[in-house]
Amino acid sequence: MMLINSAIAFAAVLVWLALLWYTWIRPYRRSKTSAAMQLATAADKTAIVYASQTGTALQLAQRTAHGFGHRATLFAMDSITPTQLSEFPRVLFVVSTYGEGDPPDMAQHFYKAMSGLTPDAQALQGLEAGILALGDDDYQNFCGFGVALEAWLRQHGATFLFNTVKVNRSDAAALQLWEKHLAHNFQVALGDEAPFNAWKLVERNLVNPSGLGRPCYELTWHCATTQMPHWNAGDIAQLRISDAGDIREYSIASVPDEKVLRLLVRRHQGPDGTPGLGSGWLCSDLPVGQEAKIRVRPNPLFHVPEDDRPTVFIGNGTGIAGLRSLLQEQINRRRFDNWLIFGERSRDTDFHWGELLESWRQAGYLQRMDLAFSRDQSPKRYVHHLLRESADAVATWAARGAVFYVCGSKDGMAQDVDCALRDILGEHGYHDLINRRGYRRDVY
16 A cells, blocks of 8 residues: 555656646746747847837837848847847847836846946947837936947947937837838838727716716727727727827727727826817717727737736726726636736725626635725825735735736836835845746836
């Protein structure tokens, strides 16, 4: 009997080791091997390196790489080191800036390594470079990461094929300049963007009629074409606003199985009372029953995990839209190890999709749901307070491999959440979260 029990135990260990190999070690080694093979054939290729936060830089890098075909290799910035750049004759960077000049999450390790290298004018001598820097001129340090990257490359001896192209909020003229440089230097054309499709606005509901904040509307759209475009939970809807030609982006709150596209839009207004160009048109001016042009922009860095690992969803205000679609996708995949942390002003007037979320919690689709309604008590409590009050649980979920999603206000909520996670996880745990792409933000 003892021999049988020992044999069973030994077999169980072998099964566990096999599972570990196929689910963790093998994919990790395969990705490392793939990167090494790409570097081994670098001598005659152009490297295209992207650093993206919300998927725009990734999409532009992919379109650029498609134009090069086999003559280029595409790298995420967290899969290559600064010293490996010297193995390529040419490197094109497509990078975004997060907030006031910070690198995107996936570029933090590269930026730290970059900053730690001693200035050496010979280190990258012979390397030809070009940068497409994405940013928002509402911030003082416009395209700050792209500017810092250019200065570092020049400091280490790289030469530039053209001046850095700075793009303010997907400005078409700047992107055309990038295309011109690609055509002139490489005889490459930027790949086509996805087309806009006609969608009919079938319903517009004011979801906070007596709310303490600005009016917030749930907009429901039906595709007006014969075949509805596909999207994934976490993707972005780009709307062409009225006849102005301007484009505004909103998190998609639904999944394709619902057969409708849902948005949650807050009506903004300027200091003089003028409504926001996009929100004013969507919340007031566009009649129900009329069509608008909408294009889905993939945001793969904000999709649900490929495997069944725990997920923590953190957001405030209209950020619940992106989190709602992710949660729905998790539920559709029969994944119930989910934790929602959400904040708004008042539970009675601002708990968007509150009944649905409560039903998910009661059904066991959410293991936890922690809520902070800032105006319902004094002193005010916000999302970051919930995180700090549950510090032990946050650390435990992170240790279990959880992916943390943050959606909502960039200024305020996202910054406070980031500080809380740094304090709770410590510097090592925080950077481990980033390095394994367990920290995903779609903030605005």
